[in-house]
Amino acid sequence: MLDLGGxxxxxxxxxVRAFEAAxxxxxxxxxxxxxxxxxxxxxxxxxxxxxxxxxxxxxxxFAEGFAFHRTWENVVRLELLAQxxxxxxxxxxxxxxxxxxxxxxxxxxxxxxxxxxxxxxxxVTSSRDDHVADLPLFEGVGRRRELLASAExxxxxxxxxxxxxxxxxxxxxxxxAMAGLLxxxxxxxxxxxxxxxxxVPLGVGTAVYLExxxxxxxxxxxxxxxxxxLAGVPSVVYGILGLSVFVRLLGLGPVxxxxxxxxxxxxxxxxxxxxxxxxxxVPDSLRQAAYGLGATRSQVVFRVVLPGAVSGITTGVILxxxxxxxxxxxxxxxxxxxxxxxxxxxxxxPFTAIPIQVYNWVSENDVEFTHVASxxxxxxxxxxxxxxxxxxxxxxxxESRW
Amino acid sequence: xxxxxxxxxALSVLTTFGVVAALVGETAAFFADPxxxxxxxxxxxxxxxxxxxxxxGILPLLSGTFLVTAIALAVGVPLGLASAVYLxxxxxxxxxxxxxxxxxxxxxxxxxxxxxxxxLFVTPLLQRVIPGLNLFNALxxxxxxxxxxxxxxxxxxxxxxxxVPSSLRQAAYGLGATKVQLIFRVVLPAALSGIxxxxxxxxxxxxxxxxxxxxxxxQRPLFTFDARETIATMTSFIVQAATGDQxxxxxxxxxxxxxxATLFAITLLxxxxxxxxxxxxxxxxx
Numbered sequence: 100m101l102d103l104g105g106x107x108x109x110x111x112x113x114x115v116r117a118f119e120a121a122x123x124x125x126x127x128x129x130x131x132x133x134x135x136x137x138x139x140x141x142x143x144x145x146x147x148x149x150x151x152x153x154x155x156x157x158x159x160x161f162a163e164g165f166a167f168h169r170t171w172e173n174v175v176r177l178e179l180l181a182q183x184x185x186x187x188x189x190x191x192x193x194x195x196x197x198x199x200x201x202x203x204x205x206x207x208x209x210x211x212x213x214x215x216x217x218x219x220x221x222x223v224t225s226s227r228d229d230h231v232a233d234l235p236l237f238e239g240v241g242r243r244r245e246l247l248a249s250a251e252x253x254x255x256x257x258x259x260x261x262x263x264x265x266x267x268x269x270x271x272x273x274x275x276a277m278a279g280l281l282x283x284x285x286x287x288x289x290x291x292x293x294x295x296x297x298x299v300p301l302g303v304g305t306a307v308y309l310e311x312x313x314x315x316x317x318x319x320x321x322x323x324x325x326x327x328x329l330a331g332v333p334s335v336v337y338g339i340l341g342l343s344v345f346v347r348l349l350g351l352g353p354v355x356x357x358x359x360x361x362x363x364x365x366x367x368x369x370x371x372x373x374x375x376x377x378x379x380x381v382p383d384s385l386r387q388a389a390y391g392l393g394a395t396r397s398q399v400v401f402r403v404v405l406p407g408a409v410s411g412i413t414t415g416v417i418l419x420x421x422x423x424x425x426x427x428x429x430x431x432x433x434x435x436x437x438x439x440x441x442x443x444x445x446x447x448x449p450f451t452a453i454p455i456q457v458y459n460w461v462s463e464n465d466v467e468f469t470h471v472a473s474x475x476x477x478x479x480x481x482x483x484x485x486x487x488x489x490x491x492x493x494x495x496x497x498e499s500r501w
Numbered sequence: 502x503x504x505x506x507x508x509x510x511a512l513s514v515l516t517t518f519g520v521v522a523a524l525v526g527e528t529a530a531f532f533a534d535p536x537x538x539x540x541x542x543x544x545x546x547x548x549x550x551x552x553x554x555x556x557x558g559i560l561p562l563l564s565g566t567f568l569v570t571a572i573a574l575a576v577g578v579p580l581g582l583a584s585a586v587y588l589x590x591x592x593x594x595x596x597x598x599x600x601x602x603x604x605x606x607x608x609x610x611x612x613x614x615x616x617x618x619x620x621l622f623v624t625p626l627l628q629r630v631i632p633g634l635n636l637f638n639a640l641x642x643x644x645x646x647x648x649x650x651x652x653x654x655x656x657x658x659x660x661x662x663x664x665v666p667s668s669l670r671q672a673a674y675g676l677g678a679t680k681v682q683l684i685f686r687v688v689l690p691a692a693l694s695g696i697x698x699x700x701x702x703x704x705x706x707x708x709x710x711x712x713x714x715x716x717x718x719x720q721r722p723l724f725t726f727d728a729r730e731t732i733a734t735m736t737s738f739i740v741q742a743a744t745g746d747q748x749x750x751x752x753x754x755x756x757x758x759x760x761x762a763t764l765f766a767i768t769l770l771x772x773x774x775x776x777x778x779x780x781x782x783x784x785x786x787x
Contacts (some may be wrong), residue, residue, distance in 0.1 A: 113679045122587040125580035125651075132648050133607045139622045140614070208624060304509030312503055313510070325513040331702070331772035332765065333709025336520060336734050338743070339761045343523035347749060364516050371513075397502045425611025428711035428736070434744040453611045454712075461617050461716055469621060478616050487609055493600050 143473035147239025149231040149250055150257045153294035157181050164221035174208045178223040187203040209277055210265040219265055233466055262474035271440050275467035280475055285442035293446060294366060299416055302370025309377045311400055319406045330368045337365045338432025346433050355433030356446040361429050366419035373415020377408035414493045415435060421486040427454040453479050502646060504716035524765055527758035534752055548722035550756040553744065561722035566708055569718060572643025572728060573650055573707040578700055580652025589662035590684055608652035614715030618774040620644040633729055637719030638726040646713050650703035661695020662688050673755060700776040705771035711736035735764045
């Protein structure tokens with residue numbers, strides 16, 4: 100039977116190689132799907148558009164007009180002054196709510212690409228460019244000649260990159276061309292800042308308690324059982340918890356703080372798991388040495404264990420932040436607002452976040468809004484990509500630590 | 502110091518308590534309403550709590566959840582297991598680490614992005630092949646969800662296969678086994694508890710997944726097992742009911758809690774089952 104190097108052995112080797120190829124295919128499929136997803140989202144954030152521009156109003160340099168969430172007032176002031184009104188008249192108009200409302204109803208402040216020179220300009224306009232047609236990137240390349248030939252006089256064919264600098268600075272809008280990410284970006288940043296502030300002490304505290312203080316008590320076993328089960332609770336159920344407790348019971352309403360508290364409960368188990376692993380990897384000899392030098396338990400924890408575990412904990416926190424950044428369902432359930440015109444002012448403002456915006460823009464069922472959604476997705480995926488690479492790098496460095 | 506740390510640790514217990522309390526209170530109020538009966542809830546095939554003509558049969562939501570989950574498992578489990586076999590048994594360590602990193606990236610793609618991808622890329626592609634495929638359908642949501650759970654299945658199964666001691670492998674080779682025989686007769690049986698646990702965990706994730714179904718599968722509770730249809734799942738109903746303006750305390754708002762309680766119970770059972778499998782059937786190697 101044993102026939103090494105013979106026909107039988109060759110046949111066996113061939114079969115193993117065929118099997119290896121067969122189990123490699125799913126890996127390729129998964130990576131291909133990931134690549135297709137990135138490719139699709141990026142190409143979707145470009146489109147060919149036929150536009151009939153209305154060039155009304157004056158242009159102001161970007162730096163001149165931008166004033167964070169007071170940009171609208173600032174640009175309107177510039178426009179009115181340029182129309183020849185006195186500063187007193189302008190102040191009076193802006194201070195009168197009714198006059199403001201009328202002006203805002205008839206005019207819009209838009210951020211446009213600058214035609215010559217600087218990249219961006221502000222424009223106060225009463226009419227909007229008509230978007231005559233919108234074609235996907237590749238279809239537009241194929242039909243470019245046809246598009247140029249069929250464009251009527253005054254119409255422009257251009258490649259619109261929906262993800263440009265203005266996308267980060269524009270507020271929400273009912274019109275896709277003017278919709279931007281600013282409120283969602285600020286909302287997400289505030290959420291993440293609060294989540295870090297809350298989840299890091301809670302998660303690391305739990306890990307230190309379980310690893311350094313508790314030992315094997317019924318309470319610590321209960322905590323462990325809870326942690327492993329909480330990791331399996333669907334995130335939408337956390338949304339219901341947040342809705343019942345933070346929004347209704349504590350009366351916070353659907354504000355950033357309520358969202359951050361909900362996400363904190365969601366990501367604490369992630370931090371705990373990573374922190375415990377990191378704490379466990381600090382060798383016992385270090386603890387014994389510290390005790391031998393007369394250190395108290397909390398001195399050992401704060402001067403020996405935590406400094407030794409910091410890169411592992413950081414990895415966990417990065418993964419938790421990545422998770423919180425992409426979570427949509429719990430925020431939708433607690434009532435993140437569908438339309439937030441301006442960046443939130445503080446933790447007690449109604450808010451939106453990047454994934455919520457993506458959901459709302461996709462739900463608009465409008466081809467131009469899908470481009471806006473994919474621009475937001477590109478931003479989200481870029482940030483997540485940076486976070487995951489950072490975690491990957493930190494983990495590799497810390498693996499070889501002790 | 503100790504008390505402070507204990508308070509941190511108690512938070513996880515409080516969270517579970519909070520979830521259960523929130524769900525039980527409103528769910529009890531839901532069933533206390535004269536318009537609702539237990540029998541109807543579990544047997545009726547009409548779910549219309551947001552309409553004027555209300556009916557509360559959860560079966561359409563269960564069938565929708567089951568349909569999408571089944572498709573996801575049919576895609577994600579074989580692909581995930583095969584990837585695990587490749588990563589554990591064939592890939593050189595450097596490549597294993599890189600591919601695992603990329604799969605983690607796939608697992609880290611926010612599900613709202615996967616929902617976008619299912620609705621705007623996969624569905625149009627499938628519509629060219631499958632006639633009668635609705636714009637919102639269970640099929641593309643399930644397919645994309647399969648790729649969402651693939652990394653879960655793959656990473657836990659890889660760990661389980663890696664834990665099979667090399668003495669067993671050497672013994673099999675010594676008996677003249679090929680690598681394929683080794684995998685099917687030694688590694689997979691020895692790693693079975695980890696593999697089963699990974700599948701159950703993946704199932705629980707698929708049942709609880711919200712954004713892919715909300716965006717790509719639609720929001721129409723329909724008692725069907727036809728994957729081309731627009732359906733609703735428990736999770737997509739929760740999002741639909743919570744984003745519409747249901748006044749707190751209304752029957753429609755309470756129905757949301759009843760659905761969430763059912764969802765919570767199902768995923769809890771699945772998680773406990775996966776832990777039990779690991780504890781009961783794990784082969785211990787010294």
